Amino acid sequence: MDRIRIATVVALQFITGIIFAEPSPDFERDVLPILERSCFQCHGPEKQKSGYRLDVRDISIGGGDSGYPAIIPHDAQNSALIEFVSGVDPEMKMPPEKSKAQPLSEDEITLLRDWINAGPIWPDALAGKVEEVLPHWSLEPLVSPVVPGNESNPIDGFILEKLSEKNLAPSPAAGRVTLIRRLYYNLIGLPPSPEEVEAFISDSSPTAYEDLVDHLLASPRYGERWARHWLDTIQFADTHGYEHDIARENAWPYRDYVIQSLNEDKPWARFIREQLATDYFYPDEPQLTPALGYLGATPFDLSTYITSGVTFDYLDRDSMVTQTMAAFVSTTASCARCHDHKFDPVPQQDYYALQAVFSGIIKGDLAYDADPKTKRDRDHWRTVLSAAQAKDGETLLQSEHVERVKEWLSERKVEKTWTPLNVETFQSTDGVMLTRRPNGAIQSGGPRPDKATYTITGTTELKELTAIRLNVFTVDKLPKKGPGRHEGNFHLSEITVRVFKQGELNPTQIKLRRATADFNQTDWGVEKSIDGNTGTAWGIHPAVGLPHHAVFGFDEALVMNPGDRLSIVLDQLHGTGHIIGEFRLDVSGEGTESTVALPTSIVEKLSIAFTELTESERVERAAAILRFVSDDTLAEFPEYSSVYAAASSVDMPDGADAPKWVTLAKPKPVHRMERGNFDSPAELVEPGALSVITALPARFELTAPEDEASRRAALADWIAHRDNVLTWRSIVNRVWQYHFGRGLCDTPSDLGRMGGTPSHPELIDWLAVWFRDEANGSLKDLHKMIVTSQTYQQSSMTREDAVEIDEDNRLLWRQLRHRLDAETFHDYTKAISGNLDLTMGGPGVQHFTQGPGPQLTPTLDYDAYDWDADGANRRSIYRFVWRGIADPLLETLDFPDLGLLSPKRGFSVSSLQALALYNNEFVLYHAQAMADRLTEESSDLDIQIARATQLAWNREPNAEEQTEFRTYANTHGLAALCRVILNSNEYLFVD
């Protein structure tokens, strides 16, 4: 704007200062009506396409975003405005044909020309101005307002103040039965039992209500109820979504983490930090790793991932940016993907800075140790292993490790270890003649083919085998004396060991865990002979003319019974005659220390004491030995736990059985994309957040920007910061929504200009400050503050006097009548039929049967589910949620489309919903189960009926109902009556 002002200063002097004698078109009378009619639609007070508007003099003349003046005084010919309206470039003719605006006639264009050439004269009074943009309410500094009145609960002060402004009275408090039903619904999502209702009604303590609130907040059921609210908000489901909507078998630990965190009442700032970067903030608490499931919660487009990488990167990060900004700071940041946000002060750069926060991670299964000690120990041994691999003397020569090395050597008993295999058969492909030598070795003779495969079978007296050793020997007649037939060298491509158990038709392949050798050719190490790739091999160049050996350790000890035979296949497929000249196979049943081959250079000096060695010899020895020690120790660790998250290294579920490891060595560069077009990268953008929060730096100052976790941590700190005014407003408004059916601002994930207008902004601010400073981010305290208010405890009955003034109850003159949502309908029904299973945690329960689909996405049949199955009656939060294939019953009850963020639930009514509730197997099953329960509890129909209404409605039937229901049950059966009750409004609505 400043630039434009400067550019037009000169022009303005002409316009306002000079009056010509000639009568020229009058702005107000002649020009303005044309502009209003034909231009304002796109370039006026409402819209300013290309930043240009004709209702403000400065901009009319100075031009819009292009910075190019639109009107040049006295020079209509060269004024862009005239060029546009006269259609010099037909493509750019204004108004465009497709707009409904009336084009300018020739006369009108002439009039505009004359007006410009004659000045133009644009009176000050009509100069217009750009409306001063006040900070939006949600961005104003967060200051605790004075609480109106003297109510004991400040919430009531704010509500009553607004009500009295409209001469509205609040509604009276609801009765105790209503209150207990309401509290149970809001706080734990289950119905109170008739006994619990009775106890509450007869509790004469003045703190009865508060006690009940405390009791419910302390219940583990609370976390189960509230977890789903958060999971909706952040779009969590158990499958990918999109075209290849496949299962994420390890998504559930995040769900359990959320439940647990809520039950523990984790402070909000801590909850933020854990979900975004627990690995950075709390490395010593690996049990919190499932928190990172947050980062993986949004959909994953496997198809785009496979076919177009860069587009995928930007789109997938977009999902994380959108999710994070919506969930934590209620900002629609993704609007700034293509251009500066049109309504909120979010420039495009901010959006891409947020993308850069997530540019070092990718979604997939993240392996972790849930037990801190296991993690510490495993980390320790991994450090040792990598030090050994890197021959890092500083680490390896620490006394602790030197001791290890000594110990290892003292336990080693190589010579007693090995027994030759009792060879029974030996043969080769490709015409090689194998012969047995007197010393038991097998020699390769005859023509030398390019490649060959030897197969040897044999037995052993050993009862248990743990390793096999391949010895290769020198032979005088071979070139360079062997042991290989190519200039002394050979290449062992693969070794395969199988066992034929006595009486079994097919052999079992033995898994080889480790291969070691006394010598390894550079890039042709012995591990390549067990890597499953026949293109790689073990070789010994240049150490030819010497015997060598390699040891192959089994993954598990192999029990050998009489009659069991081993078969060993030696593939030597490199070509050019790289085949073994003479060899012998030995077996061993000793432990791992003894059955590794150490490099000759180390073996030669084993008799020399450690202290006598040179520094580099010490490192060599320690490295060689500690590699095995750490390797063996690591092998003993329990398997990793796994959570579907996003991290720098993950195993990506892609529909195949084999793991698919994806690792990002460092964060990918993120460019701002012109117009959001991924083919048009502009400048590189560094990690950061929203510049609109002026109290905090918008770009992160990272000491190690390559450390991707530090980027996420910086964003978490930015969000959780006490001065981030959006964070605190966002969460208190979100929590409010679930207690009153609507937020004080009714767009909980958008507190921006396109969001709703808050009914009580002061109350939001008061709650935000109180929650942050007094409650220290305790959600349970916030719940208690809200539900102990008189506002919350009001009756939900409508009142005609109030309806006239505030029909929609924005001012909260009554409480909302809640309809059971999808989960509570499920859980209530299981509870009152007596089947609710309160088992917590673990993999999700699949309420469907699965069949193969046309592509990776399977077909699901929800109708075929057996409601007697294990876990069928667990709480709905433990349901396996298939993102793209909704449960038909829950969908009609407005379970959201989790292809999208779902900050609030709809509450629809439709005939399809009625049909579903009426005829769905779930309802029929539980109607029968409820009838069974009632019959079991009493054989008296009247008692059964009374019990039924107590369970479902928390009240006794009235006399008329009792009669009607008795008649009804006698005619149609008790299950039919239960089905009617399960469909009743009194059951589905919570007053």
Add this chain to the structure above:
Amino acid sequence: MNPFHPQNPMTRRDALRTFANGFGMLGLAGMLNGEAAASTLSTGHLFPRAKRVIFLFMAGGPSHVDLFDPKSRLQTESGKPLPFAMPALHRTKTGNLLGSPWKFARHGESGMEISELLPHISTCADDLCMIRSMVADNINHNGACLQMNTGEQSFSRPSLGSWLLYGLGSENQNLPGFVVLSPAQPAQGAPLWGSSFLPASNQGTLLVDLNNPIANLGNSQFSSKTQRAQLDALKMINEQHAATRGADNRLNARIESFELAYRMQTEAPEAFDIKGESEATRNLYGLDDPVTEIFGKQCLMARRLAERGVRCTQVYHTQTSKRKSCQLWDQHGGLRQELPNNCAATDKPIAGLLKDLKARGLLDDTLVIWGGEFGRTPTAEGDNGREHHPFGFTMWMAGGGVKGGMTYGATDEYGWHATENPVHVHDLHATILHLMGIDHEQLTYRYSGRDYRLTDVYGNVVHDIIA
């Protein structure tokens, strides 16, 4: 923005938004009065030329150069390379030009050129408005199907049918307003007919089993007589409950919804039951021949639904007498065998549908749309196949306010690029909405801080094809 301090009088849209989802006050009125609510929006926009849509979807991508877009140079230069560079956007590299193995002839007074594979549709030439210059943006089934149905290639967005239902309501509350008939589930599944962020009541109802069309219409335990008795009991309970709760539209709407559900239980089976159709009608749709029976049944059901005021019916061709597939028209190979099979399965039923609608006076206000997610390359994949081709392909519409016998737009001499009057998918959507009386720029829904449209920020109505 805040519906309680409206800048403008409340529209049906605002009202729905106010009540967040489904039936609020106006929604309830809508439920009770059917069309009354729908007209609220129509009057706000345009004069509707069509009241309902039947979208015949040939999933997989039907070959335009073999069916509707004959190219003489493609024939004469068959086997030679395409004389210009193919666009960078491609999947597998295709080879040289492949002339159509089939002959074209002119039909009707309009002389519209149609392949010999479609003898029955050819007899309807003068009712067809053929668009030979369709353009889409995505070369894969998933993205292209999503775009054809929702306007967007990857994210979850409301489908065309759900926008129509949202904007216009349903004419018949005893049936779902948006029905999808598909014997095999299309590969992309529910997102093709989902309501996304629109209220859930606007989503399409998928019917996979043509013999048992709507879920939950009945159940295993209770006879319909018992059902009525139960509903009466439920009504009594609910009315007593409502009487003690003051005015609450949701309670009343729910009471009413059960009555509607009950009526749907009786009306829906009737709507889908084609047993009562005359021999002549059944034969018109090819129900007497196993080759045409399945798609014939789908088309006949579509007509019955159109008659009963269903706003949008989508008919996916996903099963023939020989096979079931979510992408029947995806001839990467087997073009010479599979394309004739597909045509044989659909040609007569489609012609039957057009003729039947016309005979019943329904074609005037029923917009029939034929097409797939894209066309196929004029060049060969292998020696008997064609690749995906979104750069220029053919769709046609009939009835509902379009010009019959018209051929609009053209591809280049080889059938590759749409060169004359290109019609993008967004333009098609804008035009469909326009024909239904909706200004595509005005039908919006606010979600996540933005007003969304079916056409996003694109789309021009193709006025030239409107009668």
